[in-house]
Every structure is written in C-alpha cells, then in structure tokens.
C-alpha cells in the first residue's frame with residue numbers, strides 16, 4: 001500500500017510516509033516525532049495511533065517492540081470542558 | 094536522533110538543546126566559528142522551550158526586555174528565509190492584548206506604553222470597549238483598560254528550534270542528544286574540558302544554556318549564578334475554528350491565553366507558592382484556578398475541552414531580565430539563562446549577543462543590563478513587572 005495513503009495519526013493527519021521522512025531526517029523517538037509533526041498530540045491523545053507509531057519505529061529501525069519507548073502520557077486521557085472543571089471546583093467549596 | 098561518537102576536542106561546547114543553545118550555535122557558525130558541539134541531555138526542546146506558551150511580545154516594562162524583544166521580532170519576521178527552513182515556524186502576528194484590572198494597573202500600563210513607543214514599539218492604550226472590538230468574547234466587566242501591540246504574536250517553539258538546529262547542522266555544528274554533561278574541568282581560571290556520560294571533550298569555551306539547570310551547571314565550575322527554577326503549569330484544548338486573533342494576558346488576574354494557528358487554545362498561569370526546584374508535575378489546583386480565571390475573563394472558552402496539561406521550569410533572575418554574559422573569574426565560561434519566563438521570544442538576540450561576546454566582537458547592543466555582575470553588591474533597581 002502507498003505509505004502516503006496510510007494515515008497513522010488521524011487526529012493530526014500524519015501519514016506513514018511522513019513518519020518515514022522524519023526517520024530519515026534523524027528523528028527516531030516518539031517524543032521527537034510528537035514535537036515536529038504533532039503525532040499523537042490530537043484530541044485522542046495517541047489512544048488511536050500510539051501503538052502504531054511504536055510499531056513503525058520498531059520495524060523501521062529493526063528494534064524489538066518492547067525496546068521502543070512509548071510516549072510520555074500526560075493528563076487528560078479524554079477531553080473535559082473547562083466550564084465543567086470550574087463548576088466541579090465551585091461545588092467543592 | 095542517531096548519535097555519532099563524541100569528538101575528543103571542540104572549539105566551543107554548548108550545553109543545552111533548547112531554543113537558546115540552538116540559536117547560539119547557529120549564530121556562532123553563521124559568523125564563521127568552526128568546531129561547535131551542542132550537548133543535550135534528552136531531545137531538542139525537552140526543557141522549557143518545548144513546554145512554553147509560544148508567545149512573542151514586545152510590551153515590557155524594562156528597556157532591556159523591550160529592545161531584546163523588538164529586535165527578536167524583526168528576526169522572526171524573516172526567520173523562515175534567513176534559516177532557509179523547509180518546515181513552518183508558524184509566526185502569526187495578530188497582537189497581544191494586555192488587560193488591566195484596576196486604575197492603578199492602567200497607570201502603570203501608560204508608563205509602559207510610553208517607554209515602548211519611545212523604543213519604536215507600536216503599542217497603544219485602549220479603552221475596554223476598544224479592547225472588546227479586538228476580542229469580542231472578552232468580559233469587559235472584569236477589566237479596566239488594555240494595551241495592544243499588533244506586531245506581537247505566536248511562534249511555534251518546536252519548529253523554530255528545529256529551524257535553528259537544521260541551519261546550524263548545515264554549517265557543520267555537531268549535535269548530540271541523549272547525552273548529559275556531568276562535570277566541567279577548569280584550571281588556572283580557564284576552561285579545560287567537558288565531561289559527559291558518553292565521553293570527555295577537550296575545549297576552552299563552554300556555553301551554559303541549560304535553562305532550568307543552569308545554576309547546577311554553574312556549580313560545576315564554582316560560578317554562582319543568582320537564579321532559581323520554578324514549575325509553571327499550562328494546558329491545551331482541542332483545536333477549534335478560529336475565534337481569537339491576539340494573545341490575551343493579564344498580570345493581575347494571572348492568565349495568558351491564545352489560540353495557536355493550529356486551532357488549539359493554550360493557556361497558563363503562575364503559582365507563587367510553587368516550591369523552587371525542578372518539579373514539573375501537573376496539579377488539580379492549577380486546573381481549578383485556570384478554569385475559573387479563563388471562564389471569568391473569556392467566558393466562551395469555558396466550552397472548550399482540555400486535552401492535555403503539563404508543567405515546565407521558569408528560570409528566574411532577580412530583576413526578571415536575562416543573564417547573557419561572560420564570567421570575570423573564569424575565562425571561556427559563557428552564560429545564557431535567567432529568562433524569567435520569556436526566553437523563547439528573545440532567542441534571536443540571545444544567540445546574536447552571546448556569539449558576539451564569544452567571538453570578541455563589539456556587541457550589537459550595550460549588555461550591562463544582561464551582565465552576570467550587575468547583581469553584585471547592588472540594589473536591584475529595575476524590576477520587570479510585566480510577568481505572569
């Protein structure tokens with residue numbers, strides 16, 4: 001399949017070819033990919049694409065999957081409205 | 094990033110792969126310096142640079158900060174071409190709207206605008222009605238007045254740093270990521286070598302651009318740098334249709350909030366009670382206070398979903414102006430730190446001025462206000478007040 005047409009991160013619209021290009025430029029860790037192309041930084045917070053990115057890094061550099069570091073997970077795992085946070089905080093008082 | 098073996102010798106070793114280190118590297122190489130090595134403990138932008146609010150403004154209350162910011166904006170306007178960058182640094186100049194909450198704060202803002210205008214910065218004082226014309230969802234009930242500078246704006250920290258990195262690499266600068274500087278050797282008042290976990294590099298010139306860890310790097314050679322680090326938290330929402338042009342900021346309400354060209358809103362605030370040190374964790378306290386502050390000042394933003402929150406280090410100097418300096422006691426030891434929460438936007442001048450010092454040229458600007466020794470035995474007279 002044409003790597004240009006394989007979308008790895010649909011939140012940030014990054015194709016497999018984009019990943020290959022970044023690998024060639026020398027960006028080889030998940031944290032680096034995130035920062036250059038927003039891979040894994042979309043609304044789903046890499047819940048959809050995370051494993052695929054890890055897999056592609058492993059394949060490309062012929063490393064065992066377990067040795068590829070997963071990206072640094074940060075709060076939130078799902079989007080929450082700011083207003084809802086404010087209301088919850090107000091209720092606690 | 095795949096690393097080659099470390100060289101055994103370099104003419105200049107730069108510690109830190111943030112925007113400052115990368116800008117210094119490019120500026121040096123661009124003026125002909127050879128054999129430059131940059132050492133970064135993790136990946137580029139892993140420090141404050143990649144955690145910052147991406148804001149660029151010239152509306153400051155001290156002369157030094159105003160001039161550094163203005164000259165840096167002039168560089169950003171042409172950065173894409175100057176650095177011949179294949180990506181997009183996403184420089185968007187839609188202004189900074191700084192709102193005041195009280196007549197007293199407005200009085201201070203009037204002084205700031207007078208200073209800024211005298212230095213050629215096109216800021217102006219606005220009534221709250223005029224401010225609302227620029228940001229229609231602003232709650233004018235909680236503000237007194239505002240200032241606006243249309244050439245302030247947003248810049249992408251990752252791609253800006255990447256642009257410096259690539260341009261420097263093309264000029265022969267060698268970069269080593271995932272490599273930690275553990276010690277620096279000095280003898281008879283001069284630098285001898287840099288020791289890393291991957292090997293030792295003999296050198297006579299070291300640049301400390303280690304951001305939140307610059308004090309610790311100074312300690313390696315017994316140079317006391319009067320800075321401390323403190324966590325600043327920040328969050329980002331899902332991307333939405335464009336609804337806000339300028340950055341909106343308030344010092345008294347403790348908030349900055351902007352929509353990036355990508356569509357996401359970024360917002361942050363400071364916490365004076367946060368302990369000094371290297372903690373970068375995320376807290377509920379920040380979320381509670383941030384959501385309250387933003388829904389009060391910019392009510393419709395409350396409808397947006399937060400997707401990520403993180404922290405990063407402000408490296409604070411006593412007068413909130415950067416330290417861009419050599420050191421009297423130790424030949425070959427240069428410092429760029431203490432940016433006090435605004436070092437991303439100053440990076441072009443940080444790089445230019447420090448490289449001129451290193452190369453023994455007359456600096457493009459007087460640098461007394463940035464010198465390390467300005468704090469020695471002196472009262473701090475000019476404290477930058479325009480900080481969140």
Ligand SMILES: Cc1cc2nc3c(=O)[nH]c(=O)nc-3n(C[C@H](O)[C@H](O)[C@H](O)COP(=O)(O)OP(=O)(O)OC[C@H]3O[C@@H](n4cnc5c(N)ncnc54)[C@H](O)[C@@H]3O)c2cc1C
Nearest residue numbers: 109111113134140141142145146148274304405436437438
């Ligand atoms: C939440 C937040 C929001 C901000 N918002 C803005 C803003 O809107 N606009 C603005 O202009 N500024 C902002 N700032 C400030 C700005 O991020 C910093 O001033 C700027 O990024 C400093 O860049 P630097 O390269 O000097 O430091 P850093 O980016 O911190 O880089 C220092 C690097 O040195 C490395 N390092 C440290 N010790 C060692 C060692 N021993 N060996 C090897 N490497 C080492 C670190 O890993 C790090 O990558 C913000 C900061 C924070 C935290």
Ligand code: FES
Nearest residue numbers: 009011042044049
């Ligand atoms: S698919 Fe990559 S962040 Fe959602």
